[in-house]
Amino acid sequence: MNNVSINEIQRFSFDDTNVRGERVLLNSAYQEIIKRKEYPLPLEKLLGEFVAAIALLRDIIKIDGVLSIQAKGNGFLSTLMTECDEHQNLRGIAQWDENQNVPDVISLKDVLAGGYLAITIQPRNGQRYQGIVEIIGDTLSECLEQYFSQSEQLPSRVWLAANGAQCGGLFLQRLPHEQSKEGDEDAWERFTHLASTVKEEELLGLETEELLHRLYHEEEIRLYDTKTMQFGCSCSRQRTMDAVMSLGQEEMREILIEQGSIKVDCQFCAEKYEFTEADLEDVLGDQAKVH
Numbered sequence: 001m002n003n004v005s006i007n008e009i010q011r012f013s014f015d016d017t018n019v020r021g022e023r024v025l026l027n028s029a030y031q032e033i034i035k036r037k038e039y040p041l042p043l044e045k046l047l048g049e050f051v052a053a054i055a056l057l058r059d060i061i062k063i064d065g066v067l068s069i070q071a072k073g074n075g076f077l078s079t080l081m082t083e084c085d086e087h088q089n090l091r092g093i094a095q096w097d098e099n100q101n102v103p104d105v106i107s108l109k110d111v112l113a114g115g116y117l118a119i120t121i122q123p124r125n126g127q128r129y130q131g132i133v134e135i136i137g138d139t140l141s142e143c144l145e146q147y148f149s150q151s152e153q154l155p156s157r158v159w160l161a162a163n164g165a166q167c168g169g170l171f172l173q174r175l176p177h178e179q180s181k182e183g184d185e186d187a188w189e190r191f192t193h194l195a196s197t198v199k200e201e202e203l204l205g206l207e208t209e210e211l212l213h214r215l216y217h218e219e220e221i222r223l224y225d226t227k228t229m230q231f232g233c234s235c236s237r238q239r240t241m242d243a244v245m246s247l248g249q250e251e252m253r254e255i256l257i258e259q260g261s262i263k264v265d266c267q268f269c270a271e272k273y274e275f276t277e278a279d280l281e282d283v284l285g286d287q288a289k290v291h
Protein backbone atom coordinates (compact mmCIF):
# COMPACT_ATOMS: atom_id res chain seq x y z
CA MET A 1 0.00 0.00 0.00
CA ASN A 2 3.01 2.26 0.51
CA ASN A 3 3.48 3.02 -3.16
CA VAL A 4 -0.15 3.62 -3.98
CA SER A 5 -1.78 6.95 -3.36
CA ILE A 6 -4.52 6.51 -0.86
CA ASN A 7 -5.84 9.83 0.32
CA GLU A 8 -9.37 9.08 1.27
CA ILE A 9 -12.02 9.85 3.77
CA GLN A 10 -15.10 7.73 4.22
CA ARG A 11 -18.19 8.12 6.32
CA PHE A 12 -20.02 5.18 7.89
CA SER A 13 -22.89 4.51 10.23
CA PHE A 14 -24.05 1.62 12.33
CA ASP A 15 -27.49 0.35 11.37
CA ASP A 16 -30.28 0.87 13.92
CA THR A 17 -28.26 3.22 16.06
CA ASN A 18 -27.50 6.91 15.97
CA VAL A 19 -23.78 6.45 15.94
CA ARG A 20 -21.90 7.70 12.92
CA GLY A 21 -18.25 7.63 12.06
CA GLU A 22 -15.54 8.79 9.73
CA ARG A 23 -12.29 7.19 8.75
CA VAL A 24 -9.44 8.98 7.03
CA LEU A 25 -6.21 7.59 5.63
CA LEU A 26 -3.69 9.77 3.81
CA ASN A 27 -0.25 9.06 2.44
CA SER A 28 0.99 11.20 -0.49
CA ALA A 29 -1.13 14.22 0.50
CA TYR A 30 0.46 14.05 3.95
CA GLN A 31 3.96 13.47 2.56
CA GLU A 32 3.61 16.56 0.36
CA ILE A 33 2.96 18.61 3.49
CA ILE A 34 5.84 17.34 5.59
CA LYS A 35 8.46 17.41 2.85
CA ARG A 36 8.30 21.24 2.69
CA LYS A 37 10.56 21.52 5.71
CA GLU A 38 13.17 19.46 7.53
CA TYR A 39 10.87 18.30 10.28
CA PRO A 40 12.20 16.01 13.01
CA LEU A 41 10.21 12.73 12.98
CA PRO A 42 8.22 13.46 16.17
CA LEU A 43 7.03 16.70 14.56
CA GLU A 44 6.20 14.94 11.30
CA LYS A 45 4.03 12.64 13.36
CA LEU A 46 2.35 15.43 15.26
CA LEU A 47 1.72 17.42 12.10
CA GLY A 48 0.30 14.23 10.58
CA GLU A 49 -2.20 13.95 13.40
CA PHE A 50 -3.26 17.52 12.72
CA VAL A 51 -3.64 16.77 9.02
CA ALA A 52 -5.76 13.68 9.73
CA ALA A 53 -7.81 15.73 12.20
CA ILE A 54 -8.55 18.55 9.75
CA ALA A 55 -9.61 15.97 7.17
CA LEU A 56 -12.06 14.46 9.66
CA LEU A 57 -13.36 17.87 10.72
CA ARG A 58 -13.80 18.85 7.09
CA ASP A 59 -16.26 16.03 6.62
CA ILE A 60 -18.09 16.65 9.88
CA ILE A 61 -18.44 20.43 9.68
CA LYS A 62 -19.91 20.91 6.26
CA ILE A 63 -19.31 24.44 5.06
CA ASP A 64 -18.51 26.06 1.79
CA GLY A 65 -15.22 27.57 2.79
CA VAL A 66 -12.03 26.95 4.69
CA LEU A 67 -11.60 25.13 7.94
CA SER A 68 -8.44 25.32 10.01
CA ILE A 69 -6.96 24.00 13.22
CA GLN A 70 -4.23 26.07 14.74
CA ALA A 71 -2.29 25.34 17.90
CA LYS A 72 -0.37 28.20 19.48
CA GLY A 73 1.72 28.34 22.56
CA ASN A 74 4.87 29.37 24.38
CA GLY A 75 6.80 26.11 24.41
CA PHE A 76 9.36 25.03 21.80
CA LEU A 77 6.52 24.69 19.33
CA SER A 78 5.14 28.12 18.53
CA THR A 79 2.63 27.29 15.81
CA LEU A 80 1.14 24.25 14.26
CA MET A 81 -1.64 24.64 11.78
CA THR A 82 -3.55 22.70 9.17
CA GLU A 83 -6.21 23.84 6.78
CA CYS A 84 -8.68 22.26 4.40
CA ASP A 85 -10.99 23.89 1.89
CA GLU A 86 -14.26 22.67 0.38
CA HIS A 87 -12.40 20.94 -2.45
CA GLN A 88 -10.50 18.75 0.03
CA ASN A 89 -7.24 20.65 -0.49
CA LEU A 90 -5.03 20.17 2.53
CA ARG A 91 -2.05 22.15 3.71
CA GLY A 92 -0.22 22.49 7.01
CA ILE A 93 2.86 23.77 8.74
CA ALA A 94 4.69 23.68 12.07
CA GLN A 95 7.10 26.24 13.47
CA TRP A 96 9.40 25.34 16.29
CA ASP A 97 12.52 26.42 18.09
CA GLU A 98 15.22 24.60 16.13
CA ASN A 99 17.76 25.11 18.90
CA GLN A 100 15.90 22.82 21.20
CA ASN A 101 15.78 19.05 21.28
CA VAL A 102 12.52 17.61 20.13
CA PRO A 103 11.25 14.90 22.48
CA ASP A 104 10.53 11.49 20.90
CA VAL A 105 6.98 11.53 22.12
CA ILE A 106 5.43 14.92 22.01
CA SER A 107 2.92 16.00 24.62
CA LEU A 108 0.86 18.89 23.22
CA LYS A 109 0.44 20.35 26.67
CA ASP A 110 4.22 20.45 27.16
CA VAL A 111 5.35 21.64 23.74
CA LEU A 112 2.78 24.42 23.60
CA ALA A 113 3.11 25.45 27.28
CA GLY A 114 -0.07 27.26 28.20
CA GLY A 115 -1.24 27.09 24.63
CA TYR A 116 -4.59 26.78 22.98
CA LEU A 117 -6.20 25.24 19.98
CA ALA A 118 -8.27 27.41 17.66
CA ILE A 119 -10.68 25.82 15.23
CA THR A 120 -11.73 28.36 12.64
CA ILE A 121 -14.60 28.06 10.24
CA GLN A 122 -14.38 30.59 7.43
CA PRO A 123 -17.34 30.31 5.06
CA ARG A 124 -16.85 31.74 1.54
CA ASN A 125 -19.74 34.08 2.20
CA GLY A 126 -20.42 34.79 5.79
CA GLN A 127 -19.18 35.30 9.26
CA ARG A 128 -15.99 33.67 10.50
CA TYR A 129 -16.50 31.48 13.52
CA GLN A 130 -13.77 30.42 15.91
CA GLY A 131 -13.86 27.89 18.71
CA ILE A 132 -11.03 27.95 21.25
CA VAL A 133 -9.96 25.00 23.36
CA GLU A 134 -7.42 25.36 26.12
CA ILE A 135 -4.81 22.63 25.78
CA ILE A 136 -5.02 20.58 28.93
CA GLY A 137 -4.46 17.13 27.44
CA ASP A 138 -1.35 15.53 26.02
CA THR A 139 -2.87 14.57 22.71
CA LEU A 140 -4.72 16.25 19.89
CA SER A 141 -7.46 13.61 20.20
CA GLU A 142 -8.20 14.76 23.74
CA CYS A 143 -8.33 18.40 22.65
CA LEU A 144 -10.70 17.61 19.81
CA GLU A 145 -12.99 15.57 22.03
CA GLN A 146 -13.11 18.57 24.32
CA TYR A 147 -13.92 20.81 21.35
CA PHE A 148 -16.80 18.58 20.27
CA SER A 149 -18.28 18.42 23.74
CA GLN A 150 -18.01 22.22 23.99
CA SER A 151 -19.21 23.22 20.55
CA GLU A 152 -21.56 20.50 19.42
CA GLN A 153 -22.42 18.98 22.75
CA LEU A 154 -22.38 15.56 21.20
CA PRO A 155 -20.42 12.65 22.62
CA SER A 156 -17.51 12.20 20.21
CA ARG A 157 -14.31 10.18 20.20
CA VAL A 158 -11.25 10.60 18.02
CA TRP A 159 -8.27 8.34 17.35
CA LEU A 160 -5.32 9.68 15.38
CA ALA A 161 -1.96 8.35 14.25
CA ALA A 162 0.88 9.28 11.90
CA ASN A 163 4.30 7.82 11.17
CA GLY A 164 5.96 10.10 8.63
CA ALA A 165 4.55 8.13 5.66
CA GLN A 166 0.87 7.78 6.47
CA CYS A 167 -1.54 9.56 8.75
CA GLY A 168 -4.94 8.33 9.70
CA GLY A 169 -7.87 8.88 11.96
CA LEU A 170 -11.07 7.36 13.19
CA PHE A 171 -14.00 9.35 14.52
CA LEU A 172 -17.19 8.27 16.24
CA GLN A 173 -20.08 10.49 17.24
CA ARG A 174 -23.44 9.88 18.83
CA LEU A 175 -26.12 12.05 17.34
CA PRO A 176 -28.57 14.07 19.47
CA HIS A 177 -30.62 12.38 22.10
CA GLU A 178 -34.08 13.15 20.75
CA GLN A 179 -33.25 11.09 17.68
CA SER A 180 -31.73 8.23 19.60
CA LYS A 181 -33.15 4.79 19.52
CA GLU A 182 -33.43 2.05 22.09
CA GLY A 183 -30.19 0.41 23.03
CA ASP A 184 -28.22 3.43 21.83
CA GLU A 185 -26.42 3.94 25.09
CA ASP A 186 -25.08 0.39 25.06
CA ALA A 187 -24.17 0.64 21.39
CA TRP A 188 -22.14 3.82 21.97
CA GLU A 189 -20.27 2.20 24.84
CA ARG A 190 -19.60 -0.93 22.82
CA PHE A 191 -18.46 0.89 19.65
CA THR A 192 -16.12 3.26 21.45
CA HIS A 193 -14.72 0.45 23.56
CA LEU A 194 -13.93 -1.57 20.43
CA ALA A 195 -12.44 1.46 18.68
CA SER A 196 -10.17 2.01 21.69
CA THR A 197 -8.50 -1.30 20.89
CA VAL A 198 -7.34 -0.01 17.49
CA LYS A 199 -3.58 -0.23 17.02
CA GLU A 200 -1.50 2.39 15.28
CA GLU A 201 -0.48 -0.04 12.56
CA GLU A 202 -4.14 -0.83 11.88
CA LEU A 203 -5.12 2.82 11.73
CA LEU A 204 -2.27 3.48 9.30
CA GLY A 205 -2.11 0.21 7.44
CA LEU A 206 -5.61 -1.06 6.77
CA GLU A 207 -8.09 0.18 4.23
CA THR A 208 -11.34 1.42 5.75
CA GLU A 209 -13.48 -1.61 5.02
CA GLU A 210 -10.86 -3.94 6.41
CA LEU A 211 -10.34 -1.82 9.51
CA LEU A 212 -14.06 -1.63 10.24
CA HIS A 213 -14.44 -5.33 9.68
CA ARG A 214 -11.64 -6.03 12.10
CA LEU A 215 -13.18 -3.80 14.77
CA TYR A 216 -16.87 -4.40 14.16
CA HIS A 217 -17.36 -7.69 12.37
CA GLU A 218 -20.50 -8.40 14.41
CA GLU A 219 -22.17 -5.08 13.56
CA GLU A 220 -24.12 -3.98 10.53
CA ILE A 221 -22.21 -1.09 9.03
CA ARG A 222 -23.24 1.17 6.20
CA LEU A 223 -20.37 2.68 4.25
CA TYR A 224 -20.84 5.88 2.27
CA ASP A 225 -18.92 7.10 -0.77
CA THR A 226 -15.26 7.83 -0.33
CA LYS A 227 -13.92 11.29 -0.99
CA THR A 228 -10.42 11.94 -2.21
CA MET A 229 -8.24 14.53 -0.58
CA GLN A 230 -5.03 16.08 -1.84
CA PHE A 231 -2.31 18.53 -0.98
CA GLY A 232 -3.21 21.99 -2.19
CA CYS A 233 -2.19 25.48 -1.28
CA SER A 234 -4.55 28.43 -1.34
CA CYS A 235 -1.85 31.06 -1.63
CA SER A 236 -2.08 33.58 -4.48
CA ARG A 237 -0.29 36.68 -5.61
CA GLN A 238 -3.15 38.82 -4.32
CA ARG A 239 -3.24 37.18 -0.88
CA THR A 240 0.52 37.48 -0.56
CA MET A 241 0.37 41.11 -1.63
CA ASP A 242 -2.28 41.74 1.04
CA ALA A 243 0.10 40.28 3.62
CA VAL A 244 2.96 42.43 2.32
CA MET A 245 0.77 45.53 2.51
CA SER A 246 -0.05 44.77 6.11
CA LEU A 247 3.64 45.44 6.91
CA GLY A 248 2.90 49.14 6.54
CA GLN A 249 4.42 51.78 4.24
CA GLU A 250 7.52 52.38 6.31
CA GLU A 251 8.62 48.77 6.49
CA MET A 252 7.82 48.12 2.82
CA ARG A 253 9.94 51.13 1.87
CA GLU A 254 12.84 49.94 4.03
CA ILE A 255 12.84 46.50 2.40
CA LEU A 256 12.64 48.02 -1.08
CA ILE A 257 15.62 50.27 -0.36
CA GLU A 258 17.67 47.42 1.10
CA GLN A 259 16.71 44.62 -1.26
CA GLY A 260 15.28 46.22 -4.37
CA SER A 261 12.07 44.22 -4.17
CA ILE A 262 10.01 42.38 -1.60
CA LYS A 263 10.32 38.62 -1.92
CA VAL A 264 7.99 36.23 -0.15
CA ASP A 265 8.11 32.42 -0.25
CA CYS A 266 4.90 30.67 0.66
CA GLN A 267 5.72 28.53 3.68
CA PHE A 268 3.09 25.97 2.80
CA CYS A 269 4.04 25.24 -0.80
CA ALA A 270 7.32 27.12 -1.44
CA GLU A 271 5.79 29.21 -4.25
CA LYS A 272 7.88 32.38 -4.73
CA TYR A 273 6.36 35.82 -4.99
CA GLU A 274 8.16 39.05 -5.73
CA PHE A 275 6.86 42.61 -5.54
CA THR A 276 8.67 45.59 -6.97
CA GLU A 277 8.18 49.24 -6.20
CA ALA A 278 5.96 49.51 -9.27
CA ASP A 279 3.72 46.70 -7.99
CA LEU A 280 3.28 48.51 -4.71
CA GLU A 281 3.00 52.00 -6.16
CA ASP A 282 -0.62 52.48 -5.19
CA VAL A 283 -0.08 51.63 -1.55
CA LEU A 284 3.25 53.36 -1.15
CA GLY A 285 1.97 56.74 -2.27
CA ASP A 286 3.86 59.46 -4.11
CA GLN A 287 6.21 60.63 -1.40
CA ALA A 288 7.36 57.07 -0.94
CA LYS A 289 9.55 56.82 -4.03
CA VAL A 290 12.62 54.89 -3.06
CA HIS A 291 14.61 55.24 -6.24
Ligand SMILES: [Zn+2]
Pocket residue numbers: 233234235236266267268269270271
Ligand atom coordinates in the same frame (compact mmCIF):
# COMPACT_ATOMS: atom_id res chain seq x y z
ZN1 LIG B 1 1.35 28.38 -1.14
